Amino acid sequence: MEISAICRRDRISKQNEVAIIIRLYHNGIVRKITSGLRIKVDYWDFDNNCLKNGIPNQEHLQYLLDKQIQEFKKRELEYKIQGKNYSIDDIIGIKKKPAMTVEEYFQKIINELSDLGRLNTRDKYKFTLSSLNKFRSTKISFTDMDFQFLKDYEMFLRKSGLADNSIATKFSTLKSVFNKALEEEIFVCNKNPFKKFKVGSLWTSTRKRAINKETISQLSRLDLSVVNACPKSYLELARDIFMFSYLTAGINFKDIAFLKYANIDNNRIYYVRHKTKKMLTFNLLPEARKILDKYSKTDAEEDDYIFPILDKKIHVTEQQIFDRIQKVRGRINKNLGYISEAMNLKHRLTTYVARHSFATVLKRSGVNIGIISELMGHANLATTEIYLDGFEEKQVEQAMQHLV
Known part of the structure; x- marks a missing residue:
């Protein structure tokens, strides 16, 4: 029997990812089984059907893949030792286990995401699983998930007070789990409820979170001594993080936390955005x-972190780093909230507002959206559009004057 791993060029997802498939060939029969692993399309060597050398998490991905392939080979060897005839379906049968419940399969994905260090995504799955358990305390099987189940779950979430997009996020996660389980043949589905239940219709346009250039200027000049909610040093860090993000193409908080001295060369910044793995570089403004x-x-080393968020001697594991970033981000946003109150702002400042504000101020200054998208490290213009606020009423009125 021949066993190999393959990826299909014609099955690239919107996230530019491909699924790793295990291909089995025996006596003229071919079976393809999903490994449950997905990688960036650039990480796969299509000529040699293997992972490329030097990719992130290469050793761990190879271990997970080899483990599954060895499981099939072990089963084949058992048949040979016993002198029994076997079919390719007999070999695949060892991979098939008693039907997993929705919770068990969720937990499987959560564990895989933890192993891969994708902790933000992991938590999204954990929160969705938690809400499902609150909705139905009994063990849910995938065959229980019909159209009415989805409608009832939606009603449960709405009665819980969740916003439309929070509900949409949970359903998007649930749909992903359902489809992955279906691909792995965890259950047999006669009628996919998600073909009728449209997850896309749950999303609603959100209020843009940008502030204008004048408010940015007021923030930079604000006397923080008027804010008595917490020590001034905490407020300074919160404002500095906000302003630095705004002044550096909307760099997000996680990337700020990871900035090291090695990322700065004279007055130029070089860094790889964690979310997209895209290299970004531009000159630093004097501010x-x-x-x-x-x-x-002055005594820092090249691999030291610049901002007082992470400490390479304390925050070593992925979980420690993740927890620290979450904790400090929460504290920063809380302190930005105090500053917002002192400025009598209608909407609270957050680190995310800085990113939105960078994009919107440039747009209103006439900068091409393609340039804004490139600076923000987005994969496409559609993503950038989400960040852009509409033009101010005065600008619209001035534009209309050109009609007559």
């Missing part, structure tokens, strides 16, 4: 350089 200098240490 951004001033913030960096404020937190820089």
Whole structure:
């Protein structure tokens, strides 16, 4: 029997990912089984049907893949030792286990995401599973998930007070789990309920979170001594993080936390965005350089973190780093909230508002959206559009004057 791993070029997802498939060939019969692993299309060597060398998590991915292939080979060897005839379906049968419940399959994915270090995505699955367990305390099987089940779950979430997009996120996650389980033949589905239940219709346009250039200027000049909610040093860090993000193409909080001295060369910044793995580089504005200098240490090493968020000696494991970033981000946003109150702002400032504000201020200044998208490290213009606020009423009125 021949066993190999393959990926299909014609099955690339919107996230530019491909599924790794295990191909089995025996006595003229071919079976293809999903491994449950998905990777960026650029990580796969299509000529040699293997993972490319040097990709992130290569050793762990190879281990997970080899483990599954060895399981099939072990089963084949058992048949040979016993002198029994076997078919390819007999070999596949060892991989088939008693039907997993929805919770068990969710947990399987959660564990895999933890192993891969994708902790934000892992938590999204954990939160969805938690809400499902609150909805139905009994063990749910995939065959229980019909159209009416989905409608009832939606009603449960709405009665719980969740916003439309929070509900949509949970259903998007649930649909992903359902389809993965279906691909892995965890259950037999006669009628896919998600063909009738449209997850896309749950999403609603969100209020854009940008502030204008004048408000940015007010923030930078604000006397923080008027804010008594917490120590001034905490408020300074919160404002500095916000301003640095705004001044550096909307760099998000996680990437700020990971900035090291090695990422700065004179007045230019070089970093790989964690979310898209895309390299970004641009010159630092004097105001951004001033913030960096404020937190820089003369005796620092190249691999030291610049901002007082992570410490390479304390935050070592992926979980420690993840927890620390979550904790500090929450504290930063809380302190930005105090600043918002002191400025009498209608909407609270957050680190995310800085990213939106960068994009919107450039748009209103006439900068091409393609340039904004490139600076933000987006994969496409559609993603950038989400960040862009509409034009101000005054700008619209001025534009209309050109009609007559």
